Amino acid sequence: MSDEDARGTAGRIADLERRHRAATSEADERARGKQHPRGKGTARERVESLVDEGSFVETGEFVLRRDDRRGGEDERVYGDGVVTGHATVDGRRVCLFSHDFTTFGGSMGEAFGEKVLRVMDLALSTGCPVIGINDSGGARIQEGVTSLAYYAELARRSSSASGVVPQISVITGPCAGGAVYTPAITDFTVMVEGTSRMFVTGPEVVRSTTGEEVTGEELGGAGANAAAGNVHYVAADEEDAFDWVRALLAHLPANNLEAPPEFPESAAAPAEELDTVIPDSPNRHYDMFGVLSRVLDEGELLEVQSSSAPNMLCGFGRLRGRTVGVVANQPMCRSGIIDIAASEKAARFVRFCDAFNVPLLTFADVPGYLPGSEQERGGIIRRGAKLVYAYSEATVPKITVVTRKAYGGGYAVMGSKHLGADMNFAWPTSEIAVMGAEGAVELLHRDELAAATANGSVEEVRAKLVEEYREVFANPYTAAERGYVDAVIRPSRTRAELDASLRVLESKREQGPPRKHSTMPL
Structure with a gap:
């Protein structure tokens, strides 16, 4: 290749990179404008908060919603509402996906589902934990039954991964309907106080079908799910949630064929x-x-x-x-x-x-x-x-x-x-x-206690029998x-x-x- 050709190729690469950075920066800015006022991070910010700095490798970044493929460049929305890839946490490899609520409400469509399935397959084939950051409006109505099919596919994939690689779900926003069952299959679920919701049917559906008046927080807030045993940790905010996930991963092996990590010995209290x-x-x-x-x-x-x-x-x-x-x-x-x-x-x-x-x-x-x-x-x-x-x-x-x-x-x-x-x-x-000594004495010595009650010495007799039982049995x-x-x-x-x-x-x-x-x- 001549020097002129090389300079031309380098120029084209630089131009493509510039256009990509500009489009990505604009999309990220729009996402921040929507999420930050709600006290929530964007899909990529959440990933960056969890993983080691500079370690995230995104996959499927340019995937398009199926009916977006014929649109003009300005009309296309890349990623289809979910960020997927792999990274390291404390130097150990993980696979992860993060819902982008600012794109189609983070709803599941065909391309979205395929991206998540691919990253879960990667986790299984390489033997590393998979982490899902959930912030989704649920099924994408515009794509009909396809969306529902992918929820079932994800549940089947999680079931296959169960007991093979650790699976962790972090609920940072809404998670409703069929979307709740995949986190329920995973090993650990984390919710964020005040901003995350998880329920099978929302307050409006409950009100219209049963007449019950209930708020989203009462129905599916972090506290309600924690009390029901659906949640393993309730975080004060997203940063706290990711801190807990990192602490959890530090105790777990990458997969079922490995031993948990070992650390230098530390002392306990005297x-x-x-x-x-x-x-x-x-x-x-x-x-x-x-x-x-x-x-x-x-x-x-x-x-x-x-x-x-x-x-x-x-x-x-x-x-x-x-x-x-x-x-x-x-x-x-x-x-x-x-x-x-x-x-x-x-x-x-x-x-x-x-x-x-x-x-x-x-x-x-x-x-x-x-x-x-x-x-x-x-x-x-x-x-x-x-x-x-x-x-x-x-x-x-x-x-x-x-x-x-x-x-x-x-x-x-x-x-x-x-x-x-x-x-x-x-x-x-x-x-x-x-059983305890007191209960055993009441059952074994009813007649003796009854006689002692009649002559007014029951407390003394009971204490003696309890002590004897403890010495012999307890x-x-x-x-x-x-x-x-x-x-x-x-x-x-x-x-x-x-x-x-x-x-x-x-x-x-x-x-x-x-x-x-x-x-x-x-």
């Missing part, structure tokens, strides 16, 4: 403080976070679904730099009792950890399952069985610590040896029994004698014992019988 954390009175509550803060690195737990079933804590932490999943009863809320919401919350978390090779630490202080007609009619038998199933199915390293009470079905389901736990420890303060040593507890340890030894157990279990391999899939209770 272990000796654990020796005094359990109150002397069995009727006094204590905060399970006080236990976890003295076991996990830097005392940090990245909690998920904190607004739903607060009697059960689930989240990610690190022990000696290695990611662990934590499931724990919270005595500060309903004494840590297990109900329907707690069962389902913990079951899904356990299954996620098992799918992505995250060891499970369980801290049990549980009086059992919540009794009552409301729970029975709500399906506690079927829905409570999910947690039993999840622990039984999990093949990752499973270690359990009983800190105080472990009664009845609560003992069995909270990571007991009988559900496949690899190592089980108990503190000397623990009580492992069918302690960890009976379970240890039968091999259900591997060791009774001082609380201050907990971090060291967990670390030693995890090191032994690093090479654990367990494979169940071949089958197409399980039929767990749903």
